[in-house]
Every structure is written in structure tokens, then in C-alpha cells.
Amino acid sequence: MRAARPRALMVQGTGSDVGKSVLVAGLARAYARRGLKVAPFKPQNMSNNAAVTAEGGEIGRAQALQARAAGIAPSVHMNPVLLKPESDRGSQVVIQGRAEGRIEAGAWRSRRARFLPAILDSFATVGAGRDLVLVEGAGSAAEVNLRAGDVANMGFAEAAGLPVVLAGDIDRGGVIAALVGTAAVLSPPDAARIRGFLVNKFRGDPALFADGMDFVAGRTGWHPVGVLPWLPATARLPAEDAVRLERPVAGRGGDRPPxxxxxxxxxxxxxxxxxxxxxxxxxxxxxxxxxxxxxxxxxxxxxxxxxxxxxxxxxxxxxxxxxxxxxxxxxxxxxxxxxxxxxxxxxxxxxxxxxxxxxxxxxxxxxxxxxxxxxxxxxxxxxxxxxxxxxxxxxxxxxxxxxxxxxxxxxxxxxxxxxxxxxxxxxxxxxxxxxxxxxxxxxxxxxxxxxxxxxxxTASGLPFEAGVDAALDEIAEALEAHLDLDGLLALAEEPGWSPRP
Missing domain, CATH: 3.40.50.880 (Class I glutamine amidotransferase (GATase) domain)
Structure with a gap:
């Protein structure tokens, strides 16, 4: 019989690059600063940005950053399935830190469910002795065409009995439609797993979006967790995937740096x-x-x-x-x-x-x-x-x-x-x-x-790694100021663990 799951909360998004990785890192730092023993977890990741753990395995770079935010060493169990794309159709598969060969995209969809036992095993390992596990989803929660056999979003939330908070990105526009639309396309059981929502990357006074939050809450029944402003500190953190590179990127110097x-x-x-x-x-x-x-x-x-x-x-x-x-x-x-x-x-x-x-x-x-x-x-x-x-x-x-x-x-x-x-x-x-x-x-x-x-x-003497930790602290402080962290913690305490035989 499986032991009761640790207190946990899953952060899913209305799409890729809405800020899930940074949110989990910021929450990990915020709750760690409150004295909780926190650990990050991402069941399935697709990224060629990897990090090495002390066990000699590899995980997504974002989970290593999240572990750092929580003040703990990264482990291969924090990201038990890592897909590293080698072509438009195939990826190397890394399971619990070890490369296990290649798989084509079509074959992955039909075979991914077989990795669920290893994922749940890693989840239990990460949660042992922890007060809170913060789970990051992948891509969009609304990809209902990928729901069968899913182990990255609602499929994992169902298997582990997790409550979900949904993040939307207002900077890309259409955030109300993205949030309400996600509720509309999900199956009733999946939609019911979402207990709260938040809006990320708001430029200006977050109070100006109060009516928008009320509208989404009224249409979905979800708890409004808050509106997080645009945080310049996030630019000082490593990005999870290459989406950032599709935008102009340059240093912080003048018109023509040396x-x-x-x-x-x-x-x-x-x-x-x-x-x-x-x-x-x-x-x-x-x-x-x-x-x-x-x-x-x-x-x-x-x-x-x-x-x-x-x-x-x-x-x-x-x-x-x-x-x-x-x-x-x-x-x-x-x-x-x-x-x-x-x-x-x-x-x-x-x-x-x-x-x-x-x-x-x-x-x-x-x-x-x-x-x-x-x-x-x-x-x-x-x-x-x-x-x-x-x-x-x-x-x-x-x-x-x-x-x-x-x-x-x-x-x-x-x-x-x-x-x-x-x-x-x-x-x-x-x-x-x-x-x-x-x-x-x-x-x-x-x-x-x-x-x-x-x-x-040319060199500035910049202490780079110290700057990363300072950025994590800034993000944690912003989350404390703008999100209902007590409410999120209460959501994580909700019962819902229904172990499979």
C-alpha cells in the first residue's frame, strides 16, 4: 500500500513560457524563507538545457534552479523524465538521470504512460521528509488532444491526487480567454482539480485587473490567488527553453558596449x-x-x-x-x-x-x-x-x-x-x-x-552566482506581496490522494 502523499501543489499554465518555472522557483524560495522544507518536482520535461546532479545524472536546468531556491541539492528524482530533442521528430530519453536511448514523437505518445510508475516513485522519494512539494506542469493544461496517457499535466495530477493552480500570462494578451477557455475544454474531473488561478507578468498596477480576476473566478469557480507584476529580476535567472532566444537578447550596456x-x-x-x-x-x-x-x-x-x-x-x-x-x-x-x-x-x-x-x-x-x-x-x-x-x-x-x-x-x-x-x-x-x-x-x-x-x-567584477540568489530573493518577496501564499498552502493541504492498486 502506497504511503500518503506529501503536502503538494501543482502549478500548470495556460501555455508554454507563462512563467511556471520561475513561479515554482519563487514559491520554493518564499516557503523556504518561512521555514518549510520544500522540494521541486517536474514529472516530465522537454529541454536541451540540462544540469548535473551529485549522483552523476542529469535533470532539467529549471529543476536545478528550483532546488537551489529551496536551499537543497538537486536530485535526479526531481525530474524523472527528461526528453532532449535531437531532431524535429525524435528525442533522447533520460529516465531518473540516465539516458535510455531515443524515441520518436509518435512512439512517445503511445508509450509515455509506462513511465508513470517511475515518476510516482521519484515523487515519493522527493517528498520524503518534506513539508511541501511544488510540482511544475509542462506546456499547456488545455492540450486535451494529448490527455490520453499524459504524465506531465492532468494525468500526473490525477495519479498523484494533486490540487492544481493555473497560471496565465497577461503580457502575451488574451489572458481571460486563456484561463476561462482552459476551464471550458477540460473534462469536468480535470477542471475540478484546478483550485486556484493567478495572472502573471502584469505591467502597471495589479489592482487595475481586479475586475478581470472577478470575471475569471465567476466563470470558473476557482480561487483567485493574485496578480503578479512584471518582475525584472526574472531576467537574471536561467531560462528553461529556447523561447527566450526568439526575442532580441543583448547585454545591459550602453548604445555600443566595449x-x-x-x-x-x-x-x-x-x-x-x-x-x-x-x-x-x-x-x-x-x-x-x-x-x-x-x-x-x-x-x-x-x-x-x-x-x-x-x-x-x-x-x-x-x-x-x-x-x-x-x-x-x-x-x-x-x-x-x-x-x-x-x-x-x-x-x-x-x-x-x-x-x-x-x-x-x-x-x-x-x-x-x-x-x-x-x-x-x-x-x-x-x-x-x-x-x-x-x-x-x-x-x-x-x-x-x-x-x-x-x-x-x-x-x-x-x-x-x-x-x-x-x-x-x-x-x-x-x-x-x-x-x-x-x-x-x-x-x-x-x-x-x-x-x-x-x-x-571590460570586466566588471560582477559576482554572478550571488546575483542569481539575490534575484530569487526579490522574486520571493514579490510573491509574498502580491499572491495569497497562505491560500496556496491551504490548497496544498486539501485531501485528494487516491492511491492506485
Whole structure:
């Protein structure tokens, strides 16, 4: 017989990017500040932004941030199912932190329900000894076409007996229709699981939307939790998915900051939050360049981010003509840095005879580093720390998530030493370099030294990680001021656990 569930509440949304991840992080910090033992949970996530846990597994980056907000270490059980898209039709499947192969989109819909026992097992593990578990849904609660076999939204809420609070985003418009429309299309049992609702990202005085809240409450019978204003602090947190990159992104400097960095938006861009510390620098401009546009000629540096499909994105680079832009940039004396998959792109060749990272085959790289990458089925997933010898021995700390090994003459000049072993590569003149270490720019000393090597006087001395915690505190304080947190906690205490045999 299953033990009674922990006190828990599920946050679902009227759509993607309505702020669910930030809401759960903010609630985790707010309730933790009240003295509660809080843990985050997301049954199923789809994202190429991953984090590494102490167990050596991977979870969605957002759940790692939420764990940080709650003041606890992240665990693979906080995100038991992670889908990492490798193409428009298929994804790598990570179950309780371990890669378990690939699955096509159509097959996932028919097979996902088989993962429910593992999800419920992880939920019980996360809840053990906790006062409150905050569960994040995925996408939209109103995707009734995906309801059969669902394990991410109402399917999980039903299986775990959870009350739900629904979040709507007023900034994108039509929030009343989105909230009331969700109630209209859900089945009566699913609609009844929603006990409360809130409106997120309101610009101006939240009191001006009082009539709107009354209208939604009258049509749905749900408890109005509150109206949360637009919070600038959210920009200082890592984003969960690439939706943010579809908007213009730049640093916080003046009209023309001293240093400009270009980042091509690869088709399977991964762990792009690696660039967040550079975005936070006041004297740095970061341009994420979308397909169809050339890389800027006047960039001081080009950073190639991680990718979930190295050979696929090599083809994409050439289709876009970005390979020509990058090589021309290098010939003009520009700097190039590759992170993880970006390092692999910079080499002479990427070999994947077994199809570990997509279709089997071999692809020529950009040839800017004298190294070659051989893909392998075994994935490296680990936390790491070390130093960057050519940047004053600056300390670095982060994590590795990659398949394959990169070797060659330029690897004899590693960018960093991780736990005493060489990692990455540098060209003889030091103008092209790369590393497998995610989080490299989050190391303040390395970031400062790298920026100074681009242009003297650029680094600000910004303590990036401290800024993330300060942002979480600001968000928690805003939630305390604008949402009915006592009411949400009361909803979480409602009975509803109906264990399956």
C-alpha cells in the first residue's frame, strides 16, 4: 500500500513560457524563507538545457534552479523524465538521470504512460521528509488532444491526487480567454482539480485587473490567488527553453558596449544559459543571431554554444553560410570559443560510426582547431572543477554532459584542467579555443580574465552566482506581496490522494 502523499501543489499554465518555472522557483524560495522544507518536482520535461546532479545524472536546468531556491541539492528524482530533442521528430530519453536511448514523437505518445510508475516513485522519494512539494506542469493544461496517457499535466495530477493552480500570462494578451477557455475544454474531473488561478507578468498596477480576476473566478469557480507584476529580476535567472532566444537578447550596456559577442542560434542549441553571465556584464553585448542572418562582422568574439546534434548543426552552419562568417572572422584576427558541442564543431572532423548522436556517419568540421571528435554511446555526465592555466590560473567550476572524446595536437594545449585532467583545446595563437565544461563563464575569475583578454577594462567584477540568489530573493518577496501564499498552502493541504492498486 502506497504511503500518503506529501503536502503538494501543482502549478500548470495556460501555455508554454507563462512563467511556471520561475513561479515554482519563487514559491520554493518564499516557503523556504518561512521555514518549510520544500522540494521541486517536474514529472516530465522537454529541454536541451540540462544540469548535473551529485549522483552523476542529469535533470532539467529549471529543476536545478528550483532546488537551489529551496536551499537543497538537486536530485535526479526531481525530474524523472527528461526528453532532449535531437531532431524535429525524435528525442533522447533520460529516465531518473540516465539516458535510455531515443524515441520518436509518435512512439512517445503511445508509450509515455509506462513511465508513470517511475515518476510516482521519484515523487515519493522527493517528498520524503518534506513539508511541501511544488510540482511544475509542462506546456499547456488545455492540450486535451494529448490527455490520453499524459504524465506531465492532468494525468500526473490525477495519479498523484494533486490540487492544481493555473497560471496565465497577461503580457502575451488574451489572458481571460486563456484561463476561462482552459476551464471550458477540460473534462469536468480535470477542471475540478484546478483550485486556484493567478495572472502573471502584469505591467502597471495589479489592482487595475481586479475586475478581470472577478470575471475569471465567476466563470470558473476557482480561487483567485493574485496578480503578479512584471518582475525584472526574472531576467537574471536561467531560462528553461529556447523561447527566450526568439526575442532580441543583448547585454545591459550602453548604445555600443566595449565588447560585442555573437552567438549563432543552432537548430539544436543546448545549455545556452552558459551565456547568461556574459549577458549580465554591463560592458558586454551578446547577440544571439537567428537563422537567415549573417554573423556580425564587427563582433569581438564568436561563441559556439552547446548542441544536442553536433553533425546536424554542422550541416546547419553551412546551410546558413555561418561557416564562412566564422572563418572570415578568424582570418581577420577575431576570437572564437566553443562550448561542449561548440568545441566539437571547431575541429577537423566529427566521426559517429555507431550513430550515437544521430545518423551514423562522419562530417568535416570547421577546421579551426587541429582536433577530431569520435562519438561514443557512453555519455559523460559529471560535475567538475579546476583551473584555466592560460587565464592566470583562474578557478573554474561547472559540469560536463557530452558524448564522445576530442583529441589532436591542439588538445595538448587544454583550455582548462578539470580535477587534474586536461580538457578542451587552444590554437597555437590562442585565438580559437574550446572546452567541454558547461558553466565556464559562471566562474567569475575566468570570465573576468577572458573579457580582459578581449579588451582591457571590460570586466566588471560582477559576482554572478550571488546575483542569481539575490534575484530569487526579490522574486520571493514579490510573491509574498502580491499572491495569497497562505491560500496556496491551504490548497496544498486539501485531501485528494487516491492511491492506485
Amino acid at each position: 565588447v560585442s559577442i555573437a552567438v549563432p542560434m543552432l537548430s539544436r542549441i543546448a545549455n545556452f544559459d552558459d551565456l547568461d553571465p556574459l549577458l549580465a556584464e554591463p560592458a558586454v553585448s551578446v547577440a544571439f543571431v537567428p537563422p537567415g542572418r549573417p554573423l556580425p562582422r564587427d563582433a569581438d568574439a564568436i561563441v559556439l554554444p552547446g548542441t544536442k546534434s553536433t553533425r546536424g548543426d554542422l550541416a546547419m552552419l553551412r546551410e546558413q553560410g555561418w561557416d564562412i562568417d566564422i572563418i572570415a572572422h578568424r582570418r581577420a584576427g577575431g576570437r572564437v570559443l566553443g562550448l561542449c558541442g561548440g568545441l566539437q564543431l571547431l575541429g577537423r572532423r566529427v566521426d559517429d560510426p555507431q550513430g550515437s548522436d544521430g545518423a551514423p556517419g562522419s562530417s568535416p568540421g570547421l577546421g579551426l582547431l587541429d582536433v577530431a571528435t569520435a562519438m561514443a554511446a557512453q555519455k559523460v555526465v559529471r560535475e567538475a572543477q579546476g583551473i584555466a592555466p592560460d587565464y592566470g590560473g583562474a578557478a573554474v567550476r561547472g559540469y560536463e554532459i557530452h558524448m564522445g572524446a576530442t583529441e589532436g595536437p591542439d588538445a595538448a594545449r587544454p583550455l582548462v584542467l578539470l580535477d587534474g585532467r586536461p580538457d578542451g583545446a587552444r590554437s597555437a595563437d590562442g585565438r580559437v579555443e574550446g572546452s567541454y565544461l558547461h558553466g565556464l563563464f559562471g566562474s567569475d575569475g575566468f570570465r573576468a580574465a577572458w573579457l580582459e583578454s578581449l579588451r582591457a577594462g
